[in-house]
Amino acid sequence: MAKVRVIEVHENVFNTNNLAANELRERLSKKKVTMLNVMSSPGSGKTTLLSDVINRIKDQYKIGVMDVDIETSLDAQKVADKTGVPSIQIHNGGLCHIDAEMTTKAIDEFGVDDFDLLFLENIGNLVCPAEFDTGAHKNLMILSVPEGDDKPLKYPLMFSVCDLVLISKMDTLDYFDFDIEKAKENIKNLNPNAKIICVSAKSGEGMDEFVGWLKETINN
Secondary structure: OHHHHHHHHHHHHHHHHHHHHHHHHHHHHHOOOEEEEEEEOOOOOHHHHHHHHHHHHOOOOOEEEEEEEOOOOHHHHHHHHHHOOOEEEEEOOOOOOOOHHHHHHHHHHHOOOOOOEEEEEOOOOOOHHHHOOOOOOEEEEEEEHHHOOOHHHHOHHHHHOOOEEEEEOHHHHHHOOOOHHHHHHHHHHHOOOOEEEEOOOOOOOOHHHHHHHHHHHHHO
16 A cells, blocks of 8 residues: 555656646747756766857857756856856755756746756756756756766666767777767667767867757757
8 A cells, every 4th residue: 555655646746747847848938948958977077068068159149057966056156157158056955856846946036038048957967867857848968988888778767868968078088998889879779869979078079069959959
């Protein structure tokens, strides 16, 4: 009996979140604002990569960044310092994820009228963030070369829910046992529709293709 009740509560939590996510997505679409949910493990280079790509397109689009963390505001400050775009820190009370209701509250405070593009830099975790729809239009996942090409096999849900997978830190490829083709195959077996781009903020590899994907997503 207890087991059935837990399942029902679990389902209700996700159903409620999905409703809130759909409402937020519709609201943003009406205002012609595109929100992208960026996920990765800690240390993947997410903040550096976002700062680089923002600097490449900030003259063409009005961009805002919402950074999720348990305590500090370091990442939000880094993005603001490196790019000059508006950035806010979301403290999520020690949780391993952010859901649609939290995202909505943050957007209500941040405002959306002045933006074309919002980046939601999710908390560094490969499990919980994949389970919750934030209301974003697209999900991005960053897999760095030092993490290994077997990450898609270890965290299948994360790679299954992403529209774009960025294989980052390509400039370190010679120093790690990372098989690019194997990584791509593992991702495609889980998510045939996922776009995969190999990038390096340090060398610039793949950044033009990433920019192209962003522009296409914003314009659609």
